[in-house]
Amino acid sequence: MNGEGNGSVLTSYLETSGVIPIDVFCSWWLTESMGSALQEFFQSKFQDCQLVEHQGGHFRFQVPKHSLRPYAIFGLLEENKEQLHVSEYGVSETSLEHIFNTMAAQQGEEQLLGSARYRGP
Numbered sequence: 838m839n840g841e842g843n844g845s846v847l848t849s850y851l852e853t854s855g856v857i858p859i860d861v862f863c864s865w866w867l868t869e870s871m872g873s874a875l876q877e878f879f880q881s882k883f884q885d886c887q888l889v890e891h892q893g894g895h896f897r898f899q900v901p902k903h904s905l906r907p908y909a910i911f912g913l914l915e916e917n918k919e920q921l922h923v924s925e926y927g928v929s930e931t932s933l934e935h936i937f938n939t940m941a942a943q944q945g946e947e948q949l950l951g952s953a954r955y956r957g958p
Contacts, residue, residue: 868894871922878921882913902930 847865850857875896879886883904890897900910907928914926 872896875921875923878917883910 844865846861847857850861871894872891876888876898879888879898879900883898883900885904886898886900888896889899904910905913907930911928914923914928917923918926
């Protein structure tokens with residue numbers, strides 16, 4: 838819990854009031870537990886998949902094309918959505934343009950961070 842990501846809500850409560858309300862903690866714990874089950878499912882079904890985003894109850898995985906085609910991924914999710922407590926999902930192919938734009942944005946952020954460090958206090 839470093840003030841970023843999934844533990845940030847808990848960190849915020851601790852910093853402001855020194856306690857975490859039980860309902861907030863239980864909700865966080867339940868989301869994390871279901872997220873772990875979802876991640877285990879993906880890793881067991883799709884070789885070399887990666888969790889690329891996790892914010893609250895939203896999870897996004899990247900599944901390499903060689904693992905399964907989108908229709909097969911869709912079928913597996915549909916078959917297992919109740920067991921995994923998934924309310925909605927989507928499956929799409931990543932375009933080369935999307936990959937390029939993502940890499941360009943990351944590189945731009947790295948250059949900005951490097952520039953900010955260079956100028957210093």
